[in-house]
Amino acid sequence: MSVRHANALTARWASHLDDRQSVLSGAGAYPLLALLARHAAGPARDELRAVAPDLDDLGLDASPTTRLAVGFWSRRGLPLGEAWRRDVPAPMRGELTGDPAVDQPVLDHWAATRTDGLIDRMPVRVDRGTALVLATALSVRTGWATPFDPGWSQPRQGPWQGRRLAALRRRDDDLTALRVADTAAGAVSLLTVTGDADVDVVLALGEPDRPAPAVLPAAIGALGGGPTRPRHAGPGVTEETVEAFDDHPELRVATVAFAVDADHDLLRRPELFGLAAATGDGDHFPGISPRLNVDQARQAVRAEFSATGFRAAAVTAVAMRAGSAPPRHTVPKRVLRLDVDRPFGFLAVHRDTGLVLVAGWVTDPTPA
Structure with a gap:
């Protein structure tokens, strides 16, 4: 089940930390990786499925404290597969104009609004060559x-x-x-x-x-x-x-x-996230669009622990290119x-x- 696999990802990731202050969210990264695995092919599919083998519900839909959102943006004119359109319906999809001055503020606004401002920007940066961005936003407040x-x-x-x-x-x-x-x-x-x-x-x-x-x-x-x-x-x-x-x-x-922030480059250890093969040239995600490869994969996280409660947020994103009482005793x-x-x-x-x-x-x- 997804919870067991997501916790296993968190544990493996944590085992590669150094001893400096940090925070991470395997639960935030897992749905993104599992969604990519469903639409991947070849070695990229095999690697992703080894890390995120299923896309079952994580059981957060009715949670009063925790929200998980998915966002997707693709370059104008990029053909999208029918299976991808079913998994990522129109309300979750946006368009990239190809102008970073226009696109980046849109992505940053999405990250900020879905984390109550704890994460104020999308962890990946787009340029004119960015074909698509897939992101998840996890927020917790109790x-x-x-x-x-x-x-x-x-x-x-x-x-x-x-x-x-x-x-x-x-x-x-x-x-x-x-x-x-x-x-x-x-x-x-x-x-x-x-x-x-x-x-x-x-x-x-x-x-x-x-x-x-x-x-x-x-x-x-x-x-x-x-x-x-x-x-x-x-x-x-x-x-x-x-x-x-x-x-x-x-x-x-x-x-x-405490208040802890971290910004993780997932491609520093791509094998940990099943992304090693997906970074090279090839037709890795035919279910999404032809000839895509992963260009960036990052996570921004913040957690705060105080006398009255706890709040945290994580935004994980992948950017791809095409073709590339009284006293008592x-x-x-x-x-x-x-x-x-x-x-x-x-x-x-x-x-x-x-x-x-x-x-x-x-x-x-x-x-x-």
């Missing part, structure tokens, strides 16, 4: 079921030592929000921040020496379950007993706000603390389907 208390913090150790950061703190009596996955990358503390509708965000803190390419795929793989370790053994987790008015265990979370209470005070990963997950909408790594949180 509030928290339980907001955080904003403040500031100044870590005493680690890579953020001495920096004044925008801190977020929360207390919760639901210890199940914290799970410690036992993965090939070691222990990963997974905190589910529950959204007020159908999207949750999972914060993933690995062991201190584990980088993004290890922690993020491990976190994605652990979403469906798997072996765990005791909560108190998780990275960033401490446990203590305090005097309190009740004996209900409590989870205290301290993390940071106190009792002991068990308290788990999770302190996210060094680089960590995050996953925005559609709750009903398990689709990872965006995944990212935070190294430069919001300053206070």
Whole structure:
């Protein structure tokens, strides 16, 4: 099914990140790749189908928080196949005039309006030789079921030592929000921040020496379950007993706000996206139009995590060329603390389907 394949694409992509701050969306790229695969031929079809083998519904149509849009623009006079016209009906199609001064603002406006302004331009740039552009826009906006208390913090150790950061703190009596996955990358503390509708965000803190390419795929793989370790053994987790008015265990979370941007050139690793063969000369997409080859493939992404909620957007685009209470007695209470005070990963997950909408790594949180 598409959700499983889209999550696999996200995990593979994340495994090729370096350890700098970044964000990506396999869920945003997958429908575009699957649509191209349906209308490709030869080696291009085989490569694309290996990455995006089906075009099943991702289960987002009824989502109150998440939107996925597809846009297509072709050069005036470019013949389009009947099967392509059925898959991409007229309301989704636009025309390229061949004048970049006219066409680029139209594409940029489409990207901005379908992401509520989070992405203000189309990631590909058109010129007079551009035959067509195919794009997807994914946007996510959710509030928290339980907001955080904003403040500031100044870590005493680690890579953020001495920096004044925008801190977020929360207390919760639901210890199940914290799970410690036992993965090939070691222990990963997974905190589910529950959204007020159908999207949750999972914060993933690995062991201190584990980088993004290890922690993020491990976190994605652990979403469906798997072996765990005791909560108190998780990275960033401490446990203590305090005097309190009740004996209900409590989870205290301290993390940071962040805003992460990234611009990805998918053709830097075309094999990862099934696009290697499609970049050479040939008749790769006869179902769309004769003698097309991929000229550009890019994704622009932004994600923001605050005290009140989370929002993110990703625009993925391919450009082609033709031919080319009162006081009471106190009792002991068990308290788990999770302190996210060094680089960590995050996953925005559609709750009903398990689709990872965006995944990212935070190294430069919001300053206070």
